[in-house]
Amino acid sequence: MVRVKGWTRHCVTAFALAIVLMPTFASAQENNDGSPVGSIFKRVVLDPTTYAPAAIAYDATMRDWNTSQPFFRNGYFERNERFTLSGLPNDRPVSYDAGRRRILSDAFVTVEMSLINNVSSQVFERVLIDRYPNKRTLVRTLGWIERSAFASLMAYHLSAQHYRQATANQAQALQMGFK
Numbered sequence: 001m002v003r004v005k006g007w008t009r010h011c012v013t014a015f016a017l018a019i020v021l022m023p024t025f026a027s028a029q030e031n032n033d034g035s036p037v038g039s040i041f042k043r044v045v046l047d048p049t050t051y052a053p054a055a056i057a058y059d060a061t062m063r064d065w066n067t068s069q070p071f072f073r074n075g076y077f078e079r080n081e082r083f084t085l086s087g088l089p090n091d092r093p094v095s096y097d098a099g100r101r102r103i104l105s106d107a108f109v110t111v112e113m114s115l116i117n118n119v120s121s122q123v124f125e126r127v128l129i130d131r132y133p134n135k136r137t138l139v140r141t142l143g144w145i146e147r148s149a150f151a152s153l154m155a156y157h158l159s160a161q162h163y164r165q166a167t168a169n170q171a172q173a174l175q176m177g178f179k
Contacts, residue, residue: 003102006116034038034139040126042153043118043122044118044119045119049148049150050057050114050115050118050131051111051114052151053110053113053151053154053158054107054108054114056155056159057106057154057155057159057162058106059159060105060158060159060160060163060166061106061158063162064163064166065083065096065099066166067165067169068093068169069096069171070173070178070179071172072119073171077090077091077092077093078091078092078094083099083102106158110154110158113154114151114154117147121143121146121147122143125139
């Protein structure tokens with residue numbers, strides 16, 4: 001999982017909030033979306049691309065974690081250093097609950113990253129629509145494409161290897177007779 005350092009994440013979040021709270025440019029035509037902050041908030045909260053990458057990554061990582069448990073019960077070590085007691089690869093794994101908490105924590109970080117992307121995308125859309133009110137559909141379409149592409153790439157990056165590993169774990173456990 002790609003991690004954003006704490007201070008960097010806080011700076012980006014503060015920047016995104018500052019942009020949201022800035023008054024948007026006045027347009028020649030009246031905008032019927034309501035307040036800029038309320039409109040942006042509603043669009044981000046109701047947008048599935050805000051949550052999908054975290055849900056997919058959580059599912060993939062939990063499948064990997066769950067299918068690894070039979071191996072751990074039979075004395076095998078964990079290769080991923082994030083899930084070992086020492087923090088080094090190929091060591092004893094953390095408890096099931098500790099692993100689950102780490103996976104859930106990763107999901108919240110993923111939601112934060114999606115929120116930052118979606119808020120900035122919605123702010124940018126709002127500014128463009130205010131500036132080019134006759135291009136509203138084009139701006140909304142391009143925004144949806146950007147958010148969908150970001151969510152798809154993020155979900156793939158965070159989940160593909162875990163799904164592959166879970167499938168391999170299941171096949172190997174079946175071959176070895178683990179339950």
